[in-house]
Amino acid sequence: MFYETARRDHGLPHDPFKAIVAPRPIGWISSISKAGAVNLAPYSFFNAVGGRPELVMFSSEGEKDSVANIRETGEFVTNNVSAELAEVMNQTSVPAPRGIDEFEYAGIEAASCRLVRPPRVARAHAALECRATQILELEDLEGRKTGAIMVIGQVIGVHIDDAVLTDGIFDLSKARPVSRLGYLDFEGPDGYFAMNRPKWTGEKP
Numbered sequence: 001m002f003y004e005t006a007r008r009d010h011g012l013p014h015d016p017f018k019a020i021v022a023p024r025p026i027g028w029i030s031s032i033s034k035a036g037a038v039n040l041a042p043y044s045f046f047n048a049v050g051g052r053p054e055l056v057m058f059s060s061e062g063e064k065d066s067v068a069n070i071r072e073t074g075e076f077v078t079n080n081v082s083a084e085l086a087e088v089m090n091q092t093s094v095p096a097p098r099g100i101d102e103f104e105y106a107g108i109e110a111a112s113c114r115l116v117r118p119p120r121v122a123r124a125h126a127a128l129e130c131r132a133t134q135i136l137e138l139e140d141l142e143g144r145k146t147g148a149i150m151v152i153g154q155v156i157g158v159h160i161d162d163a164v165l166t167d168g169i170f171d172l173s174k175a176r177p178v179s180r181l182g183y184l185d186f187e188g189p190d191g192y193f194a195m196n197r198p199k200w201t202g203e204k205p
Contacts, residue, residue, distance in 0.1 A: 018044070019182025026180050027058035028079040028089055030103075030110075031069035032118040038110070039065040040092045040102035040121070042081070044180040054155035056130060059138070059148050065098055067135070067149050074132045075116040076153060079124040083176040083188045087195070091205045094198045105204055115157045125164045125175045129157035 003010035010016065027046025031039050043066070045059035056078055060067050070076050081089045091106040103110045103119065110119035113129050120127040130153030138148040164174040176189045184194040198205065 014183060016182065018180075019185070022181040023179035023187050024181075026081045026089065026178060027056070028081050028092070028121065028124070029058055029066045030077045030079060030118045030120060031066045031075070032073060033065075033069045034072040037069075037099050038101045038103060038119060039069055040079075040106075040108065041066050042089050042093050046078070049152065054128075055133070055152055056128060056155060057150055057152045059150045061148050063149060067151060068098075069118075070132050070151055070153075071135060073117060075118055076130050076132065076151070077113060077116065077118045077120045078128045078130065079121040080126040080175065081178045082125050083178055083190065085121070085123060086178045086186065086188060086193075089178075090195045091198055094205075095200050097200075107204070113157065113159075120159060124159075125161040126170070127159040128155045129159075130155050 001010070024044055025046055027043040029041055029043055041064065043058040043060060047057060049055045049057050058078075066076065088106050088108055092102040092108070094105070096102065096105065102108070109122040111122035113120055116129045116131065132151055132153045134152040136150045136152070138146045138150055140146055160170065164171050166174065178186055178188045181187055181192070184196060186193055186195060
């Protein structure tokens, strides 16, 4: 089959784009506002984009709390998502009102960072402390704003759980990362699984 993206004439029950561009690492981004409000949210458009210096990016579909906080402070942290953290990570995808602390909401232990103000997920096997280098409002072929906002950050500090090191190597068999697929699907060390995005009710999960 073939379809033109502008026409959306694929005839399928759901858009296959995100399922085709998969798997993708999950950017579990912690940030803090200038006033000190903490936010933790997962992003499925996330990856490393440079090695010297180390650069990472995530893209938000709209001006969400993470982007707003980073505009104010210029700092964020990416927290690795392992299989044992998949469900609690998903809880932080809840569309909570601005100002809600997802660490507290989902019962996640926070740990202080060394070089940036936002906290990191204490149980994450790795975390990258970042300072933003660019915030880009993405455009389409006609130069129109798409609503997607890409944040690029330089990694200035790296936390690694010693338990996932084997002879000095970051051992993925121990770190057990989870990646994002299309639709409601994820992939972990034990195979594929699905999780529904939670709805905001105002009550803790």
